[in-house]
Amino acid sequence: MAKQAMSFLETHLVQQGRLMVRYREGDVKHLGFIEDYAHMLSAYMSLYEATFDLKWLTKARAIAENMFELFWDKEIGGFFFSGLDAEALIVREKEVYDGAMPSGNSTALHQLLKLSRMTGRQDWIEALEQMFKAFYVDVSSYPSGHTAFLQGLLSQYAPKREIIILGKKGDPQKEQLLQALQKRFMPFDIILTAETGQELAHLAPFATDYNTINGSTTVYICENYSCRQPITDIDEAMEQLFHD
Structure with missing residues (x-):
């Protein structure tokens, strides 16, 4: 609608x-x-x-x-x-x-x-x-x-994060994480998602060089564009996103 x-x-x-x-x-x-x-x-x-x-x-x-x-x-x-x-x-x-x-x-x-x-x-x-x-x-x-x-x-001025999720469209791990994020109230975080960093290049040049690891859905959790180590374990990603 x-x-x-x-x-x-x-x-x-x-x-x-x-x-x-x-x-x-x-x-x-x-x-x-x-x-x-x-x-x-x-x-x-x-x-x-x-x-x-x-x-x-x-x-x-x-x-x-x-x-x-x-x-x-x-x-x-x-x-x-x-x-x-x-x-x-x-x-x-x-x-x-x-x-x-x-x-x-x-x-x-x-x-x-x-x-x-x-x-x-x-x-x-x-x-x-x-x-x-x-x-x-x-x-x-x-x-x-x-x-x-x-x-x-x-x-x-509130603490906030940039969450970048890269992975193939329809990948169950990626969809699980995106759906979990949509159910959470995270008003100050931003979420960017695509299959590759190159797909984000025209919109978010800072994410151009981000890549998936071994073809798996990969999550980058950043603060002021300074990112932690990329994560491919979705359970670990949710733990860091929702409980840190």
Whole structure:
């Protein structure tokens, strides 16, 4: 159902590479705002985490690049509400208050920090850290009104790991581990999986040289991209992942 919903959005609400806001009976109107892009990015990230299909991660990276091009404030950081191609306004506003729905900046921060780690984009991480300064006064003066933004802040500074799982598609050991990971609440860890490191090269260059050992599913557990010895015993991998 999620894939069908995304297919509808991509078919009807993306025009010439630009995300739009409204679709009704074939009529499409209004350029998307930062919140639309941020939640679309969140959807792509969720689809990757549910399926581990790298195409969703590729699409997530593409929309992230568009977000920086259209909305990023190059002077002090943070995302403007409207894009560069929108109707010219006297002042381009930014929204960070989290109401019934998280703000575009809060959602963007949380998802982009995660995607930056998955793809090794240190330049994005450095840019996003500007947001902590740009919105410091707003957030610190009223923390309960910026809870989603604070989740992004927490995700940046909490202990976290990069988990890279390489092995043949359909391998029972690999599937067992992936299913176990999906059942766990591990909000600060990222998971990359493919058959080989080369398959990840275009998305996560730092993983290019990782290899399977003797053709077996191989697990790399890393912190700040510094990895332990690779593991081929899935029970040992789960012990380290879930009980360390």
